[in-house]
Amino acid sequence: MPSDLDARLLAAHAAGDRPALIALYLEASEASEPGIACRFYLTHAYIYALEAGSDEAPALRAALVAMGAETPE
Amino acid sequence: MPKDQRRNILDAVSAPIELARGLPNAHYTDPDTIAEESEAVLSRAWAALAVAADVPEPGDCKPLEFLGQPVLMLRDKDDTVRVFQNICRHRGMILVDAPRKIEGAIRCPYHSWCYARDGRLVSTPHVGGPGQNSHPDLDRATLGLIEIRSHIWRDVVFVNLSGDAPPFQETHADILNRWKEMEQPLHHGGSDSQFMLQVDTNWKLAVENYCESYHLPWVHPGLNSYSRLEDHYHIENPGNYSGQGTHVYRQLTGDDGQVFPDFEGLGDFWDEGAEYIALYPNVLLGVQRDHAFAIVLEPVAHNRTREHVHLYYAQPDIDPVLRRKNAAQWKEVFAEDVFVVEGMQKGRAAPGFDGGRFSPAMDGPTHLFHAWVAEKVAALRAEKDAL
Numbered sequence: 001m002p003s004d005l006d007a008r009l010l011a012a013h014a015a016g017d018r019p020a021l022i023a024l025y026l027e028a029s030e031a032s033e034p035g036i037a038c039r040f041y042l043t044h045a046y047i048y049a050l051e052a053g054s055d056e057a058p059a060l061r062a063a064l065v066a067m068g069a070e071t072p073e
Numbered sequence: 074m075p076k077d078q079r080r081n082i083l084d085a086v087s088a089p090i091e092l093a094r095g096l097p098n099a100h101y102t103d104p105d106t107i108a109e110e111s112e113a114v115l116s117r118a119w120a121a122l123a124v125a126a127d128v129p130e131p132g133d134c135k136p137l138e139f140l141g142q143p144v145l146m147l148r149d150k151d152d153t154v155r156v157f158q159n160i161c162r163h164r165g166m167i168l169v170d171a172p173r174k175i176e177g178a179i180r181c182p183y184h185s186w187c188y189a190r191d192g193r194l195v196s197t198p199h200v201g202g203p204g205q206n207s208h209p210d211l212d213r214a215t216l217g218l219i220e221i222r223s224h225i226w227r228d229v230v231f232v233n234l235s236g237d238a239p240p241f242q243e244t245h246a247d248i249l250n251r252w253k254e255m256e257q258p259l260h261h262g263g264s265d266s267q268f269m270l271q272v273d274t275n276w277k278l279a280v281e282n283y284c285e286s287y288h289l290p291w292v293h294p295g296l297n298s299y300s301r302l303e304d305h306y307h308i309e310n311p312g313n314y315s316g317q318g319t320h321v322y323r324q325l326t327g328d329d330g331q332v333f334p335d336f337e338g339l340g341d342f343w344d345e346g347a348e349y350i351a352l353y354p355n356v357l358l359g360v361q362r363d364h365a366f367a368i369v370l371e372p373v374a375h376n377r378t379r380e381h382v383h384l385y386y387a388q389p390d391i392d393p394v395l396r397r398k399n400a401a402q403w404k405e406v407f408a409e410d411v412f413v414v415e416g417m418q419k420g421r422a423a424p425g426f427d428g429g430r431f432s433p434a435m436d437g438p439t440h441l442f443h444a445w446v447a448e449k450v451a452a453l454r455a456e457k458d459a460l
Contacts, residue, residue: 039204047185047198053177064206070196071207 005031021048022056039069046070086428086447090440095428096447101275101421107375111140112235113453114354114446119224119231119241121356121369122146124383125154126228126261127172132190134179135172139232140372144221145169146230147179149190154225156232157218161186162194168218179218192218228259228385229356229367247310248352254339255360259385262364265397266384268404272411274418276372277446279380280351282414283368284438286317293409307437308350312445315438316350322361325402327395333363336387351438353445363387366403376418382407 005028012020022045029041046060064070085094099106120139123146127135134147136159145159145168159168161181168179168188178187178195187196194213201208222233224241226249231241238244249256261267272279282288286305289296304321308314322345324332336343339362347361357368364386371379384400420426431440 036204040199043198043204043206047180047187047196050178050187050196051176051180057177069204069206 018048018052019054021045022052022054026060034067039064039067042067043069083447083451087444087451090431090437091433093431093440093444095431095440096277096443097428098421098424098426100277100446101418102375104375107275109453110446110450111372113449115140115372116234117238117449117453118354119233119238119244120354121352121367122156122223122230122232123369123381124228124261124367125225125230126267126383128154129261130174132174132176133172134169134175136167136169140234142234143167144232145218147175147190151191153191154223154230155192156221156223156230157192158221160219162216162218163197188218192220194218227358227365227367228261228383229358229369231356245313245352248314248350251310252348252360254343255336255365257336257338257387259365260387260389260391262384262386262391262396262400265393266386266400268382268400270380270382270407270411272378272380272414273376274378274414275375275421276355276370276378277442278414278417279368279370279378279410280353280355280357280442281439282410282417283349283357284315284317284351284442285436286319287432287435288413292413293406296406308348309437309441311441312353312448314350314352315441316348317438318346318348321345322347324361324363325395325399327392327398331392331395333386333391333395333399334388335362351442353442364399368407378414380407 005024009024009028012024025041025045025048029038029045032038032041042060042064046057046064049057049060061070065072082097086096100110122139122144123135123137128146128148131148131150131152134145137144137146143159145157146154147157148154160166161168161183163181163186164183166181166183168181175190178189180187185198186194189195194216196206197211197213198206200206200211222236224231226241242249286302290302304319306318308316308318326332343362347359349359351357355370355372357370359366364384366382366384369381371381373379382403384403
Protein backbone atom coordinates (compact mmCIF):
# COMPACT_ATOMS: atom_id res chain seq x y z
CA MET A 1 0.00 0.00 0.00
CA PRO A 2 1.39 3.46 -0.83
CA SER A 3 2.53 5.20 2.32
CA ASP A 4 0.35 8.25 1.77
CA LEU A 5 -2.69 5.97 1.45
CA ASP A 6 -1.74 4.36 4.73
CA ALA A 7 -1.60 7.79 6.34
CA ARG A 8 -4.94 8.81 4.85
CA LEU A 9 -6.51 5.59 6.10
CA LEU A 10 -5.22 6.17 9.60
CA ALA A 11 -6.54 9.72 9.50
CA ALA A 12 -9.95 8.50 8.30
CA HIS A 13 -10.06 5.95 11.11
CA ALA A 14 -9.09 8.59 13.65
CA ALA A 15 -11.85 10.87 12.38
CA GLY A 16 -14.43 8.06 12.10
CA ASP A 17 -15.01 9.25 8.53
CA ARG A 18 -16.93 6.36 6.99
CA PRO A 19 -17.27 7.74 3.45
CA ALA A 20 -13.51 8.24 3.38
CA LEU A 21 -12.90 4.76 4.77
CA ILE A 22 -15.05 3.23 2.04
CA ALA A 23 -13.22 5.13 -0.68
CA LEU A 24 -9.73 4.57 0.73
CA TYR A 25 -10.15 0.85 1.32
CA LEU A 26 -11.51 0.53 -2.20
CA GLU A 27 -8.46 2.41 -3.44
CA ALA A 28 -6.20 0.07 -1.45
CA SER A 29 -7.96 -2.92 -2.92
CA GLU A 30 -7.56 -1.62 -6.44
CA ALA A 31 -3.89 -0.90 -5.80
CA SER A 32 -3.28 -4.49 -4.74
CA GLU A 33 -2.55 -7.49 -6.91
CA PRO A 34 -5.45 -9.94 -7.14
CA GLY A 35 -5.30 -12.16 -4.07
CA ILE A 36 -5.62 -11.98 -0.33
CA ALA A 37 -4.67 -8.33 0.07
CA CYS A 38 -7.10 -7.24 -2.62
CA ARG A 39 -9.95 -9.19 -1.02
CA PHE A 40 -8.94 -8.00 2.44
CA TYR A 41 -9.17 -4.30 1.56
CA LEU A 42 -12.32 -4.78 -0.49
CA THR A 43 -13.91 -6.51 2.50
CA HIS A 44 -13.20 -3.46 4.62
CA ALA A 45 -14.68 -1.14 2.02
CA TYR A 46 -17.78 -3.31 1.92
CA ILE A 47 -18.17 -3.49 5.72
CA TYR A 48 -18.01 0.28 6.13
CA ALA A 49 -20.43 0.71 3.22
CA LEU A 50 -22.79 -1.82 4.78
CA GLU A 51 -22.63 -0.05 8.13
CA ALA A 52 -23.28 3.31 6.50
CA GLY A 53 -26.18 2.04 4.41
CA SER A 54 -24.25 3.29 1.39
CA ASP A 55 -25.54 2.74 -2.14
CA GLU A 56 -22.12 1.24 -2.91
CA ALA A 57 -22.61 -1.73 -0.60
CA PRO A 58 -24.42 -4.08 -3.07
CA ALA A 59 -21.78 -3.59 -5.78
CA LEU A 60 -18.94 -4.12 -3.33
CA ARG A 61 -20.59 -7.27 -2.09
CA ALA A 62 -21.07 -8.50 -5.65
CA ALA A 63 -17.37 -7.93 -6.30
CA LEU A 64 -16.48 -9.98 -3.23
CA VAL A 65 -18.80 -12.76 -4.38
CA ALA A 66 -17.12 -12.71 -7.81
CA MET A 67 -13.74 -13.11 -6.09
CA GLY A 68 -15.02 -16.04 -4.03
CA ALA A 69 -14.63 -14.02 -0.82
CA GLU A 70 -18.31 -13.89 0.01
CA THR A 71 -21.29 -16.19 -0.38
CA PRO A 72 -23.99 -15.32 -2.91
CA GLU A 73 -27.19 -13.99 -1.32
CA MET B 74 -35.55 -20.20 56.56
CA PRO B 75 -37.44 -23.52 56.49
CA LYS B 76 -39.61 -23.93 53.38
CA ASP B 77 -42.88 -24.26 55.34
CA GLN B 78 -42.25 -20.99 57.17
CA ARG B 79 -41.53 -19.20 53.92
CA ARG B 80 -44.86 -20.34 52.56
CA ASN B 81 -46.70 -19.20 55.67
CA ILE B 82 -45.36 -15.69 55.31
CA LEU B 83 -46.52 -15.50 51.68
CA ASP B 84 -49.87 -17.03 52.62
CA ALA B 85 -50.34 -14.18 55.09
CA VAL B 86 -49.79 -11.69 52.25
CA SER B 87 -52.32 -13.41 50.00
CA ALA B 88 -54.92 -13.68 52.79
CA PRO B 89 -58.11 -11.60 52.61
CA ILE B 90 -57.29 -7.96 53.18
CA GLU B 91 -58.91 -7.91 56.63
CA LEU B 92 -56.30 -10.42 57.78
CA ALA B 93 -53.42 -9.86 55.41
CA ARG B 94 -49.97 -8.51 56.09
CA GLY B 95 -47.84 -6.80 53.47
CA LEU B 96 -44.77 -8.31 51.87
CA PRO B 97 -41.95 -8.90 54.36
CA ASN B 98 -38.96 -6.58 54.56
CA ALA B 99 -36.78 -9.04 52.68
CA HIS B 100 -38.68 -8.25 49.48
CA TYR B 101 -37.26 -4.74 49.69
CA THR B 102 -33.87 -5.30 51.26
CA ASP B 103 -32.50 -8.79 50.69
CA PRO B 104 -30.73 -9.38 47.34
CA ASP B 105 -31.45 -13.13 47.31
CA THR B 106 -35.16 -12.67 47.99
CA ILE B 107 -35.34 -9.90 45.40
CA ALA B 108 -33.52 -12.00 42.79
CA GLU B 109 -36.06 -14.77 43.25
CA GLU B 110 -38.93 -12.30 43.19
CA SER B 111 -37.56 -10.65 40.04
CA GLU B 112 -37.60 -13.96 38.24
CA ALA B 113 -41.18 -14.58 39.36
CA VAL B 114 -42.74 -11.18 38.71
CA LEU B 115 -40.49 -9.44 36.17
CA SER B 116 -38.74 -12.05 34.01
CA ARG B 117 -41.76 -14.31 33.69
CA ALA B 118 -44.29 -11.55 33.14
CA TRP B 119 -44.71 -8.81 30.56
CA ALA B 120 -42.49 -6.19 32.14
CA ALA B 121 -42.31 -2.62 30.89
CA LEU B 122 -38.90 -1.80 29.42
CA ALA B 123 -39.26 1.63 27.81
CA VAL B 124 -41.50 3.47 25.36
CA ALA B 125 -41.40 3.20 21.59
CA ALA B 126 -41.09 6.99 21.42
CA ASP B 127 -37.53 6.51 22.70
CA VAL B 128 -36.69 5.32 19.17
CA PRO B 129 -38.92 7.64 17.13
CA GLU B 130 -37.49 7.15 13.62
CA PRO B 131 -36.52 4.14 11.49
CA GLY B 132 -32.98 3.08 12.35
CA ASP B 133 -33.04 4.62 15.83
CA CYS B 134 -31.75 2.36 18.54
CA LYS B 135 -31.31 2.63 22.26
CA PRO B 136 -29.23 0.36 24.48
CA LEU B 137 -30.81 -0.38 27.84
CA GLU B 138 -30.21 -2.56 30.82
CA PHE B 139 -33.01 -4.55 32.36
CA LEU B 140 -32.46 -6.78 35.38
CA GLY B 141 -28.75 -6.56 34.63
CA GLN B 142 -29.18 -7.75 31.06
CA PRO B 143 -27.93 -5.62 28.16
CA VAL B 144 -30.75 -5.12 25.67
CA LEU B 145 -31.13 -3.10 22.52
CA MET B 146 -34.38 -1.52 21.39
CA LEU B 147 -34.35 -0.88 17.65
CA ARG B 148 -36.83 0.50 15.13
CA ASP B 149 -36.18 -1.04 11.73
CA LYS B 150 -36.74 0.54 8.33
CA ASP B 151 -40.28 -0.85 8.21
CA ASP B 152 -41.11 0.92 11.52
CA THR B 153 -41.19 -2.29 13.54
CA VAL B 154 -39.74 -1.91 17.03
CA ARG B 155 -37.88 -4.97 18.29
CA VAL B 156 -35.85 -5.75 21.38
CA PHE B 157 -32.66 -7.80 21.17
CA GLN B 158 -29.95 -8.93 23.51
CA ASN B 159 -27.32 -6.28 22.90
CA ILE B 160 -24.50 -8.69 22.13
CA CYS B 161 -22.59 -9.99 19.14
CA ARG B 162 -23.06 -13.71 18.56
CA HIS B 163 -19.30 -14.04 18.05
CA ARG B 164 -17.59 -13.01 21.29
CA GLY B 165 -20.45 -11.56 23.28
CA MET B 166 -19.25 -8.00 22.79
CA ILE B 167 -21.73 -5.20 23.53
CA LEU B 168 -22.87 -3.99 20.13
CA VAL B 169 -24.25 -0.52 20.84
CA ASP B 170 -23.18 1.58 23.81
CA ALA B 171 -25.19 4.76 23.25
CA PRO B 172 -28.45 5.76 21.54
CA ARG B 173 -27.91 6.42 17.83
CA LYS B 174 -29.25 5.90 14.36
CA ILE B 175 -28.29 2.73 12.50
CA GLU B 176 -27.91 3.89 8.91
CA GLY B 177 -27.33 0.50 7.34
CA ALA B 178 -26.15 -2.25 9.64
CA ILE B 179 -25.03 -2.72 13.22
CA ARG B 180 -21.29 -3.36 13.09
CA CYS B 181 -19.74 -5.02 16.09
CA PRO B 182 -16.84 -2.79 17.13
CA TYR B 183 -14.68 -5.84 17.91
CA HIS B 184 -14.37 -7.97 14.72
CA SER B 185 -16.97 -6.13 12.61
CA TRP B 186 -19.60 -8.83 12.28
CA CYS B 187 -22.60 -6.95 10.90
CA TYR B 188 -26.31 -7.29 11.65
CA ALA B 189 -29.25 -5.94 9.68
CA ARG B 190 -31.74 -3.76 11.53
CA ASP B 191 -34.10 -6.71 11.74
CA GLY B 192 -31.42 -8.72 13.55
CA ARG B 193 -30.10 -10.92 10.72
CA LEU B 194 -26.36 -11.58 10.66
CA VAL B 195 -25.35 -10.27 7.25
CA SER B 196 -21.58 -10.17 7.22
CA THR B 197 -18.70 -11.96 8.94
CA PRO B 198 -15.49 -10.38 7.62
CA HIS B 199 -12.41 -12.59 7.49
CA VAL B 200 -14.21 -15.37 9.32
CA GLY B 201 -12.72 -17.92 6.91
CA GLY B 202 -9.27 -16.29 7.02
CA PRO B 203 -8.00 -12.95 5.65
CA GLY B 204 -10.16 -11.82 2.76
CA GLN B 205 -12.51 -14.80 3.10
CA ASN B 206 -15.82 -13.75 4.62
CA SER B 207 -17.62 -17.06 5.03
CA HIS B 208 -16.82 -20.44 6.46
CA PRO B 209 -18.71 -23.68 5.80
CA ASP B 210 -19.09 -24.37 9.53
CA LEU B 211 -20.62 -21.00 10.29
CA ASP B 212 -24.26 -20.68 9.29
CA ARG B 213 -25.22 -17.02 9.45
CA ALA B 214 -28.90 -17.90 9.36
CA THR B 215 -28.59 -19.37 12.85
CA LEU B 216 -26.56 -16.51 14.29
CA GLY B 217 -28.81 -13.49 14.12
CA LEU B 218 -29.30 -11.23 17.11
CA ILE B 219 -31.17 -12.92 19.91
CA GLU B 220 -34.61 -11.34 19.96
CA ILE B 221 -36.47 -10.82 23.22
CA ARG B 222 -40.19 -11.35 23.07
CA SER B 223 -41.85 -7.95 23.10
CA HIS B 224 -45.21 -6.28 22.72
CA ILE B 225 -46.17 -2.63 22.42
CA TRP B 226 -49.32 -1.26 23.99
CA ARG B 227 -50.06 2.41 24.59
CA ASP B 228 -46.53 3.03 23.30
CA VAL B 229 -45.06 1.06 26.22
CA VAL B 230 -42.59 -1.61 25.11
CA PHE B 231 -43.19 -4.71 27.21
CA VAL B 232 -40.77 -7.62 27.28
CA ASN B 233 -41.15 -11.17 28.45
CA LEU B 234 -37.60 -12.25 29.26
CA SER B 235 -38.53 -15.85 30.03
CA GLY B 236 -40.26 -16.13 26.66
CA ASP B 237 -43.05 -18.32 27.97
CA ALA B 238 -45.69 -15.97 29.36
CA PRO B 239 -49.13 -16.20 27.74
CA PRO B 240 -49.55 -13.65 24.92
CA PHE B 241 -49.86 -10.05 26.12
CA GLN B 242 -53.36 -9.72 24.70
CA GLU B 243 -54.41 -12.76 26.69
CA THR B 244 -52.69 -11.73 29.91
CA HIS B 245 -54.14 -8.24 29.79
CA ALA B 246 -57.44 -8.89 28.03
CA ASP B 247 -59.37 -7.23 30.88
CA ILE B 248 -57.64 -3.87 30.76
CA LEU B 249 -57.67 -3.93 26.95
CA ASN B 250 -61.43 -4.30 27.18
CA ARG B 251 -61.86 -1.77 30.00
CA TRP B 252 -60.00 0.92 28.09
CA LYS B 253 -61.07 -0.03 24.57
CA GLU B 254 -62.49 3.46 24.03
CA MET B 255 -58.99 4.75 24.64
CA GLU B 256 -57.53 2.44 22.02
CA GLN B 257 -56.62 5.19 19.58
CA PRO B 258 -53.46 6.89 18.37
CA LEU B 259 -51.30 8.39 21.10
CA HIS B 260 -48.95 11.24 20.26
CA HIS B 261 -45.96 11.66 22.53
CA GLY B 262 -45.61 15.28 23.55
CA GLY B 263 -41.88 15.27 22.77
CA SER B 264 -38.86 16.25 24.79
CA ASP B 265 -40.74 18.60 27.09
CA SER B 266 -43.31 15.91 27.87
CA GLN B 267 -40.99 13.42 29.47
CA PHE B 268 -38.93 13.41 32.62
CA MET B 269 -37.19 10.97 34.88
CA LEU B 270 -37.29 10.78 38.64
CA GLN B 271 -34.50 8.84 40.30
CA VAL B 272 -35.83 7.55 43.56
CA ASP B 273 -34.11 5.70 46.40
CA THR B 274 -36.72 3.02 46.73
CA ASN B 275 -37.64 -0.43 45.57
CA TRP B 276 -39.78 -0.27 42.44
CA LYS B 277 -42.67 -2.07 44.14
CA LEU B 278 -43.18 0.78 46.60
CA ALA B 279 -43.81 3.12 43.67
CA VAL B 280 -46.51 0.72 42.47
CA GLU B 281 -48.01 0.36 45.93
CA ASN B 282 -48.23 4.10 46.45
CA TYR B 283 -49.67 4.77 43.00
CA CYS B 284 -52.42 2.19 43.39
CA GLU B 285 -54.32 3.86 46.18
CA SER B 286 -56.10 7.14 46.69
CA TYR B 287 -55.85 6.94 50.49
CA HIS B 288 -52.75 9.14 50.55
CA LEU B 289 -54.03 11.84 48.22
CA PRO B 290 -55.39 14.35 50.77
CA TRP B 291 -52.22 14.08 52.85
CA VAL B 292 -49.49 13.93 50.26
CA HIS B 293 -51.16 15.91 47.47
CA PRO B 294 -53.17 18.63 49.19
CA GLY B 295 -53.26 20.60 45.95
CA LEU B 296 -55.20 17.81 44.24
CA ASN B 297 -57.46 17.50 47.25
CA SER B 298 -58.74 21.02 46.76
CA TYR B 299 -60.89 19.83 43.87
CA SER B 300 -60.52 16.05 43.84
CA ARG B 301 -61.64 14.81 47.23
CA LEU B 302 -61.11 11.34 48.57
CA GLU B 303 -64.78 10.50 48.24
CA ASP B 304 -64.66 11.32 44.54
CA HIS B 305 -62.34 8.36 43.97
CA TYR B 306 -63.05 4.68 43.54
CA HIS B 307 -60.93 1.55 43.62
CA ILE B 308 -60.04 -0.30 40.44
CA GLU B 309 -59.37 -3.92 41.29
CA ASN B 310 -58.55 -6.69 38.88
CA PRO B 311 -56.78 -9.44 40.82
CA GLY B 312 -53.68 -10.78 39.12
CA ASN B 313 -53.39 -8.10 36.47
CA TYR B 314 -53.86 -4.51 37.56
CA SER B 315 -55.21 -2.25 40.25
CA GLY B 316 -55.52 1.42 40.87
CA GLN B 317 -57.95 4.23 41.33
CA GLY B 318 -60.37 6.32 39.37
CA THR B 319 -61.91 9.71 39.86
CA HIS B 320 -65.25 11.24 38.88
CA VAL B 321 -64.03 14.82 39.00
CA TYR B 322 -61.26 15.12 36.42
CA ARG B 323 -60.80 18.74 35.50
CA GLN B 324 -59.12 19.74 32.26
CA LEU B 325 -56.07 21.95 32.35
CA THR B 326 -56.76 25.33 30.81
CA GLY B 327 -54.42 27.89 29.32
CA ASP B 328 -54.40 31.63 29.95
CA ASP B 329 -56.91 32.11 27.14
CA GLY B 330 -59.12 29.25 28.27
CA GLN B 331 -57.73 26.81 25.72
CA VAL B 332 -57.71 23.09 26.50
CA PHE B 333 -56.10 20.03 24.94
CA PRO B 334 -58.09 18.33 22.16
CA ASP B 335 -60.04 15.29 23.34
CA PHE B 336 -59.55 11.72 22.22
CA GLU B 337 -62.29 10.91 19.74
CA GLY B 338 -65.61 9.28 20.44
CA LEU B 339 -65.36 8.89 24.19
CA GLY B 340 -68.46 8.13 26.23
CA ASP B 341 -69.96 10.52 28.78
CA PHE B 342 -68.07 8.85 31.63
CA TRP B 343 -64.84 10.42 30.44
CA ASP B 344 -66.19 13.99 30.57
CA GLU B 345 -65.06 14.09 34.19
CA GLY B 346 -63.77 10.58 34.65
CA ALA B 347 -60.11 9.56 34.77
CA GLU B 348 -58.40 6.32 35.69
CA TYR B 349 -54.97 5.53 37.05
CA ILE B 350 -53.80 1.94 37.17
CA ALA B 351 -50.68 -0.02 37.88
CA LEU B 352 -50.45 -2.69 35.21
CA TYR B 353 -48.49 -5.45 36.88
CA PRO B 354 -45.65 -5.59 37.25
CA ASN B 355 -44.03 -2.22 36.63
CA VAL B 356 -45.90 0.34 34.61
CA LEU B 357 -48.20 3.04 35.91
CA LEU B 358 -50.77 4.34 33.46
CA GLY B 359 -53.14 7.27 33.52
CA VAL B 360 -55.93 8.08 31.08
CA GLN B 361 -58.04 11.20 30.80
CA ARG B 362 -60.23 12.64 28.06
CA ASP B 363 -57.47 14.81 26.65
CA HIS B 364 -54.15 13.23 27.55
CA ALA B 365 -52.57 10.14 28.99
CA PHE B 366 -49.33 9.15 30.62
CA ALA B 367 -47.17 6.13 31.19
CA ILE B 368 -44.60 5.76 33.95
CA VAL B 369 -42.14 2.97 33.31
CA LEU B 370 -40.52 1.86 36.57
CA GLU B 371 -36.96 0.76 35.95
CA PRO B 372 -35.68 -1.42 38.77
CA VAL B 373 -32.05 -0.30 39.13
CA ALA B 374 -31.17 -1.83 42.49
CA HIS B 375 -33.10 -3.20 45.45
CA ASN B 376 -33.39 0.34 46.78
CA ARG B 377 -33.17 2.40 43.61
CA THR B 378 -35.71 3.00 40.86
CA ARG B 379 -35.86 5.27 37.86
CA GLU B 380 -39.34 6.50 37.05
CA HIS B 381 -39.56 7.35 33.35
CA VAL B 382 -42.61 9.56 32.81
CA HIS B 383 -44.07 10.13 29.33
CA LEU B 384 -47.10 12.27 28.42
CA TYR B 385 -49.27 11.62 25.37
CA TYR B 386 -51.95 13.58 23.55
CA ALA B 387 -54.76 12.98 21.10
CA GLN B 388 -53.21 15.14 18.40
CA PRO B 389 -49.62 15.61 17.21
CA ASP B 390 -49.48 19.41 17.35
CA ILE B 391 -50.28 20.54 20.85
CA ASP B 392 -50.02 24.07 22.22
CA PRO B 393 -46.44 23.99 23.57
CA VAL B 394 -47.13 26.38 26.43
CA LEU B 395 -50.04 24.33 27.71
CA ARG B 396 -48.10 21.13 27.11
CA ARG B 397 -45.19 22.35 29.23
CA LYS B 398 -47.60 23.53 31.92
CA ASN B 399 -49.14 20.07 32.01
CA ALA B 400 -45.74 18.37 32.29
CA ALA B 401 -44.76 20.72 35.11
CA GLN B 402 -48.01 20.04 36.94
CA TRP B 403 -47.59 16.26 36.75
CA LYS B 404 -43.94 16.49 37.73
CA GLU B 405 -44.95 18.39 40.85
CA VAL B 406 -47.51 15.72 41.75
CA PHE B 407 -45.15 12.79 41.15
CA ALA B 408 -42.31 14.53 43.00
CA GLU B 409 -44.62 14.89 46.01
CA ASP B 410 -44.65 11.10 46.24
CA VAL B 411 -40.87 10.76 46.42
CA PHE B 412 -40.47 11.28 50.16
CA VAL B 413 -43.17 8.67 50.76
CA VAL B 414 -41.67 5.90 48.67
CA GLU B 415 -38.18 6.67 49.94
CA GLY B 416 -39.45 6.79 53.51
CA MET B 417 -41.15 3.40 53.19
CA GLN B 418 -37.93 1.95 51.75
CA LYS B 419 -35.95 3.23 54.73
CA GLY B 420 -38.64 1.83 57.00
CA ARG B 421 -38.02 -1.67 55.61
CA ALA B 422 -34.73 -1.72 57.54
CA ALA B 423 -36.69 -1.83 60.81
CA PRO B 424 -36.77 -5.46 61.96
CA GLY B 425 -40.03 -4.90 63.81
CA PHE B 426 -41.95 -4.12 60.65
CA ASP B 427 -43.99 -7.18 59.76
CA GLY B 428 -45.21 -6.09 56.34
CA GLY B 429 -47.87 -3.87 57.83
CA ARG B 430 -51.63 -4.06 58.10
CA PHE B 431 -53.89 -2.75 55.37
CA SER B 432 -56.97 -0.60 55.65
CA PRO B 433 -59.70 -2.97 54.47
CA ALA B 434 -61.61 0.05 53.18
CA MET B 435 -58.83 2.00 51.51
CA ASP B 436 -55.91 -0.27 50.63
CA GLY B 437 -57.57 -2.86 48.42
CA PRO B 438 -55.68 -2.00 45.22
CA THR B 439 -52.33 -2.05 47.03
CA HIS B 440 -53.12 -5.32 48.73
CA LEU B 441 -53.97 -6.86 45.36
CA PHE B 442 -50.49 -6.03 44.12
CA HIS B 443 -48.89 -7.55 47.22
CA ALA B 444 -51.03 -10.66 46.83
CA TRP B 445 -50.05 -10.97 43.17
CA VAL B 446 -46.34 -10.76 44.01
CA ALA B 447 -46.76 -13.29 46.84
CA GLU B 448 -48.66 -15.71 44.63
CA LYS B 449 -46.12 -15.47 41.81
CA VAL B 450 -43.21 -16.05 44.20
CA ALA B 451 -45.01 -18.95 45.89
CA ALA B 452 -45.72 -20.52 42.50
CA LEU B 453 -42.07 -20.23 41.48
CA ARG B 454 -40.95 -21.79 44.75
CA ALA B 455 -43.42 -24.63 44.37
CA GLU B 456 -42.19 -25.23 40.84
CA LYS B 457 -38.56 -25.34 41.96
CA ASP B 458 -39.31 -27.47 45.01
CA ALA B 459 -40.97 -30.00 42.73
CA LEU B 460 -37.83 -30.43 40.63
